[in-house]
C-alpha cells in the first residue's frame with residue numbers, strides 16, 4: 001500500500017560499497033607478486049625459461065615512488081690492504097643510457113652505484129642490464145644497480161617484484177646486444193633526477209661518493225689516484241667537499257684522458273671548460289690557468305680551497321655518505337645539482353679543488369634538447385613555486401646563519 005522511498009543515502013551506500021570492494025581488489029592485486037618483465041623480450045634468444053625467479057622487495061618513497069635496491073650487485077668490494085675507503089662513482093640513468101652504462105666500468109677503477117629510473121615502457125632495460133652483469137666481467141665486478149619508478153593512481157604500497165632468471169647464453173646475448181638495446185624505449189617523463197642521485201648514494205657500497213653525470217669521459221685511473229686524498233679530506237665530519245674539473249671536447253676529436261693530453265688539447269682549441277658556450281656560469285671554476293700551472297709542477301695530487309661561486313653553481317662534488325643529499329622533491333631539470341651545492345654552502349662546507357683529475361663531455365653543448373625544454377617548461381609552471389617555498393624554508397630552518405654568505409637561492 002505504502003510506497004517506501006528508498007533511504008536518502010542509498011546511493012551513498014552503494015558508492016561506499018563500491019569503493020570498499022575496489023579497495024580490497026586493489027589490495028589483493030598488490031599483494032600478489034608482480035612480474036615486471038615484458039615476457040617475450042628475449043624469447044627468441046632463449047633456449048628455455050627457468051622457474052627460478054629472483055625476488056626484490058621495493059619500498060615506497062614519499063608516497064610517489066617505488067625503489068628497488070641492489071637489483072644487481074657488484075661482485076668486488078674494492079677494499080684493499082691499504083684499509084682506505086673506496087670512492088664510489090654515484091650516478092643516475094634512464095633507459096636510453098644503456099650504452100653509456102656499459103662503457104662506464106672501463107673508465108672507473110672502483111665501485112659504481114647507479115640509480116635507474118623506469119616506466120612501463122622501459123622496464124626491459126633491467127633484463128638487458130642483467131645480461132651485461134652476467135656476461136661482462138668488468139661490469140659484474142663494479143656495477144651495483146638500483147631502480148625506481150613512479151607509482152600509479154590509487155596505488156598505496158610497493159610490490160615485491162619477481163625477476164625471471166636470465167637464461168640466455170652469454171654468447172647469444174653478446175652477439176645480439178645491439179638489437180636488444182634498440183628495443184628498449186627511451187623515456188619521456190618527468191625524471192626525478194635528484195631522487196635518482198640520492199638512490200645511487202643511499203645504495204652505494206662505500207662511504208665516499210663522486211656524484212657525476214653518466215655521460216662523462218673520466219680521466220685515467222681517477223678512482224685510485226684520488227683515494228688517498230679523499231680519505232684524508234672527506235670523513236663525514238670535517239665539512240669538506242672536493243670538486244673535479246669538467247671539460248668538453250669539440251665533436252670528432254680525441255678526448256684527453258690524462259693531464260698531458262688535456263693541456264695540449266686545451267691549447268689546440270679542441271677541449272674547453274664545460275658548457276663554455278651555454279650557461280657557463282653554472283660550471284665555471286675559477287682560475288684554470290692556476291690549476292694547469294699547479295698540476296704541471298708535481299705528480300702528487302693535491303687540493304686547495306676555492307670560494308663558493310653563486311647559487312646557480314653546479315660543479316661535480318665528492319661527498320661522504322653522512323654529508324647532505326639532494327632535495328629530492330626538486331622539479332625535473334630545474335637546478336637539481338645547484339640545490340645540493342647551495343645546501344653545502346648553507347651548511348658551511350668548504351669547497352676544495354682537486355689537481356690533475358678531470359672529466360670530459362664529448363661534444364659541445366649549445367642548446368637544450370626539445371624534450372628537456374618541454375619538461376623544464378612544465379615544471380616551471382606546475383612545480384617550481386612549491387619547491388621554491390619548501391626549499392627556502394628548509395634551508396632557513398637548518399642553516400639560519402649562512403644566508404648572507406650564500407645569497408638567496410631562486411629556482
Ligand SMILES: *[C@@H]1O[C@H](CO)[C@@H](O)[C@H](O)[C@H]1NC(C)=O
Pocket residue numbers: 044045046047168169172
Ligand atoms: C641453446 O643451447 C644450445 C645447446 O646448449 C646452444 O648451442 C645454443 O647456442 C643455445 N642457443 C641460444 C640462442 O642461446
Ligand SMILES: *[C@@H]1O[C@H](CO)[C@@H](O)[C@H](O)[C@H]1NC(C)=O
Pocket residue numbers: 047048049050
Ligand atoms: C634448460 O634449463 C635447464 C635448467 O637451467 C637446463 O638444465 C637445461 O639444460 C636447459 N635446456 C636447454 C635445451 O638449454
Ligand SMILES: *[C@@H]1O[C@H](CO)[C@@H](O)[C@H](O)[C@H]1NC(C)=O
Pocket residue numbers: 251363364
Ligand atoms: C656534435 O655532434 C652531435 C651529435 O653527433 C650533434 O648533434 C651536434 O650538432 C654536433 N655539434 C656541433 C657543434 O657540430
Ligand SMILES: *[C@@H]1O[C@H](CO)[C@@H](O)[C@H](O)[C@H]1NC(C)=O
Pocket residue numbers: 267268269
Ligand atoms: C685558439 O683560440 C684562441 C682564441 O680564440 C686563439 O687566439 C688561438 O690562436 C687558437 N689556437 C689555436 C692553436 O688554434
Ligand SMILES: *[C@@H]1O[C@H](CO)[C@@H](O)[C@H](O)[C@H]1NC(C)=O
Pocket residue numbers: 289290293
Ligand atoms: C704559473 O707559474 C709561473 C711560474 O711559477 C708563474 O710565474 C705564473 O704567474 C703562474 N701563472 C698562474 C696563472 O698562476
Ligand SMILES: *[C@@H]1O[C@H](CO)[C@@H](O)[C@H](O)[C@H]1NC(C)=O
Pocket residue numbers: 348350401402
Ligand atoms: C663557518 O666555518 C668557519 C670556519 O671554516 C667559521 O669561522 C664560521 O663561524 C662558520 N660559520 C657558521 C655560520 O657556522
